[in-house]
Amino acid sequence: MMDSTAHVAISAPDLPTVRLALQRAGRAPSIHNTQPWRWEFDGTSLCLYRDNDRLLTAADPTGRQLVISCGAMLHHVRTVLAAGRWRTDLERVPDPGRPDLLARLTFRRWADPPEGIMARAAAIEARRTDRLPLAAPPGFEEVVRSARMLASPHEIELDVLDDRARPLLAEASREAGAKRRYDVDYQAELHWWTGHSPDREGIPRTALPSGAEAVHVPVARTFPTPPHSQRRGDIDDHAKLVVLSSAGNSLTDWLHVGEALSAVLLECTRAGLATCALTHITELAGARRSLEGLTVCDGVPQVLLRVGAAPADLTSAPPTPRRPVGEILTVLPPMARDMD
Known part of the structure; x- marks a missing residue:
């Protein structure tokens, strides 16, 4: 039977x-x-x-x-x-x-x-990571309300940092880069995954800012610099800074962070905004503590996001490779x- x-x-x-x-x-x-x-x-x-x-x-x-x-x-x-x-x-x-x-x-x-x-x-096909300077995002308050609602089921808090936090984070970003500058293993890893133009993984050189461009974005990971370029060289970065924080720091918390990050990125893309997720500041304990002091919630800062408006050239940027x-x-x- x-x-x-x-x-x-x-x-x-x-x-x-x-x-x-x-x-x-x-x-x-x-x-x-x-x-x-x-x-x-x-x-x-x-x-x-x-x-x-x-x-x-x-x-x-x-x-x-x-x-x-x-x-x-x-x-x-x-x-x-x-x-x-x-x-x-x-x-x-x-x-x-x-x-x-x-x-x-x-x-x-x-x-x-x-x-x-x-x-x-x-919005998945349209989303790109934009590491170049961004203008202030229009309609940002409405997007933030939607993003908070999307992050909430994943038990992730979303904080928008005051512009006064920008110089503090720029300094934390510089310190994080300085501490990694002479880390041979870190630099070898970074150079392997960025700029060597693979056909299915890694970050191609075309997606990296040149030294002249990186000057305009002080809150960013330091990547190997491609040949000189001056895309958007006439604007400084006015992207809003958003922090995603979790209640704990367990494997399940990390998974929730990624799910919330995806939802927020896609909602921003849907609204016509450009984004760049940053995790280098939360890689090191000292830099993470500087971020903890800037958020309203009591959670663990996991990801910093730049959210802004990009010129029309973003739409023509080629997608990065995938497996x-x-x-x-x-x-x-x-x-x-x-x-x-």
Whole structure:
């Protein structure tokens, strides 16, 4: 006799739908564009794993930024699937014995997803990390209200820093860069992942500011400088500075941060604003303490965001490379079901 649960139809997207969703969601941001994620699909559930081979051992020895990156990819995947009318039920860190398994998704049909989800899914292709100077963002207060609402379900606080914080953060950014300048392992790691123009990962030279351009953006990570360029050389940076903070500093907190980061970035893109996520200030304890003193909430600062308005040249910026789906997805045989 067959168990009664075998009569229950399993609802899940087919493999081509999953592949397409991962291809689109692969535009998610990650530290140095390392794309440190792996997925497994068994026909019923989709599981996210961290790819420890892509851990930045000098810049990110605890894996905090790796997990934040995976959280951003997780939210991107759920957003794409929702736009395709698939609601996803999420279990975060489902197996304490497998710390590399970060999340498991199961599926239900969704007849009428909200308009906001559809708009944020459409924004995925348009989103870019803009490291050049930005003008003050129009309509910023309304975007912040929406962004706070989107971050709240992930238990992440969003603070907008006063302009008086800018020189303090610029100094913290310079100090962080100075402490890393003679760190051989950090510099080797940075140069490997940035500026060597790979075809599927890393940050290409075209996405990095030259020395002349970086002068106009004092709150930023110091990257290897490409040849001289003076894009937007006539403006200083007036981007708003936004901080995402978590209540704790656990692996699950980091995953929540990445999910909230994804939602906020896509909402800003939807509103026509440019963004740049910064994590270098929170990499070092001293720089993080300087940030803690500037936020209203009592949480742990995890990510600093620059949000502003960019000239029309942002729309013509080429997308940074991404790994093919075949490299990040493993297809497993369907799970066997018990029969008696």
